[in-house]
Amino acid sequence: MRFLICLAALVSGALASPAAAQTRETPYWATIRDSATVLNMRVGPSKDYKIAWVYRRPGLPVKVVRVLEGWRLIEDPHGDQGWVSAPLLSPARGIIVTGEEPAAIRASGANDADIRWRAAPGVVAKLERCEEGWCQIDVDGRRGWVRQGQLWGSGEP
Known part of the structure; x- marks a missing residue:
């Protein structure tokens, strides 16, 4: 029984984490993840949208201005805005x-x-x-x- 309670707590915590990440107040700073050799900025929040810009600079700071499910609307240092996949961003400041x-x-x-x-x-x-x-x-x-x-x-x- 104790095992089942612990397992239920772990599962509910894992499921709550993505939801908690969605509630982060915008705007906030982020950077392009070091592991992201290429980051595609799209005109909309889906891989179905056209790529507007390709970034190849891990660590580049960006401003996250909107959150939508697994996508982030970012603004780059030049003021360009577009949507990127959330896992390609890091909370590290740059x-x-x-x-x-x-x-x-x-x-x-x-x-x-x-x-x-x-x-x-x-x-x-x-x-x-x-x-x-x-x-x-x-x-x-x-x-x-x-x-x-x-x-x-x-x-x-």
Whole structure:
């Protein structure tokens, strides 16, 4: 009997998880999963819809603006919107460097901190944390701080 109760609890918990994921408040940030070598953005929430764009950048940040069953309406850093399959997205936070000039990546979150390197516009990184207008990022194991205003994906979605 105890086994049946445990089994029923496990099954109901497993079935409730996808439903719980559907109730996440939008908008929110996500990234393209590292395992997704190709992500097709479609004009509608089904594989029956035409592919509007193909992404080949794991870790690219996206804004999820709508949830519909196993599909997410996303907005990319250029403002383009379309539907993607939910399992191809990760809840991990990421950023992309914006602007016309390379961003100074500093040793700490201060204007007078040593510059470790510069990241060109378009560089994708993991977002570790933000505080007081500065964000700590990780670019393939190289960590540093950059002004939050030079990043897409770091603020409120």
